[in-house]
Amino acid sequence: MNEGLVIYYSRTGNTKFIGEKIAHELGADIEEVIDKKNRNGPIGWLSAGKDALSHSKTEIAESNKIQSEYDLIVIETPIRLTIQMPAIRT
Numbered sequence: 500m501n502e503g504l505v506i507y508y509s510r511t512g513n514t515k516f517i518g519e520k521i522a523h524e525l526g527a528d529i530e531e532v533i534d535k536k537n538r539n540g541p542i543g544w545l546s547a548g549k550d551a552l553s554h555s556k557t558e559i560a561e562s563n564k565i566q567s568e569y570d571l572i573v574i575e576t577p578i579r580l581t582i583q584m585p586a587i588r589t
């Protein structure tokens with residue numbers, strides 16, 4: 500059993516920045532959730548918003564850390580119109 504894990508999704512870097520600070524303070528592992536859909540540029544911006552608003556899931560990259568057991572897991576997501584991002588919902 501590991502102590503702590505910070506899991507985050509970040510499209511433009513803000514959530515990553517905060518996640519790195521939290522992981523550093525806790526001495527925790529950190530893992531980015533990778534959305535396999537292309538969320539770059541204006542089209543990606545729109546599709547991320549549309550998928551968030553429709554409460555859709557997406558395809559995320561495999562992660563060994565996310566499948567491991569931890570005592571504490573911190574999950575971070577950017578918010579779109581009060582709704583969590585599809586990669587974190589998935």
Ligand SMILES: Cc1cc2nc3c(=O)[nH]c(=O)nc-3n(C[C@H](O)[C@H](O)[C@H](O)COP(=O)(O)O)c2cc1C
Binds near residue numbers: 511515579581
């Ligand atoms: C279309 C849109 C809607 C947003 N809606 C919210 C919201 O409802 N609540 C909130 O706190 N932030 C909202 N935000 C701000 C983002 O959550 C914020 O910019 C976040 O830090 C982006 O994270 P990232 O840089 O890790 O991708 C919104 C941003 C966009 C572009």
